Amino acid sequence: MEIHCGNCREELDNEDIIIMNWINTLTHFTCYEQDTDLIKDIGSYGVIKNKYPFYTDSLK
Numbered sequence: 001m002e003i004h005c006g007n008c009r010e011e012l013d014n015e016d017i018i019i020m021n022w023i024n025t026l027t028h029f030t031c032y033e034q035d036t037d038l039i040k041d042i043g044s045y046g047v048i049k050n051k052y053p054f055y056t057d058s059l060k
């Protein structure tokens with residue numbers, strides 16, 4: 001099982017630039033429609049998932 005975008009529901013690729021919001025929902029940069037004040041982090045999915053291991057830990 002992989003993490004999916006909170007908006008378009010497509011599977012996230014390591015190269016995708018994604019946005020992490022205040023409740024840790026991940027969406028593609030291009031899919032994000034909420035207030036920029038609510039953004040916690042931005043980066044490629046590969047980097048974010050290494051930085052916040054709980055995304056993948058919960059899938060084991």
Ligand SMILES: [Zn+2]
Pocket residue numbers: 005006007008009010027028031
């Ligand atoms: Zn998306």
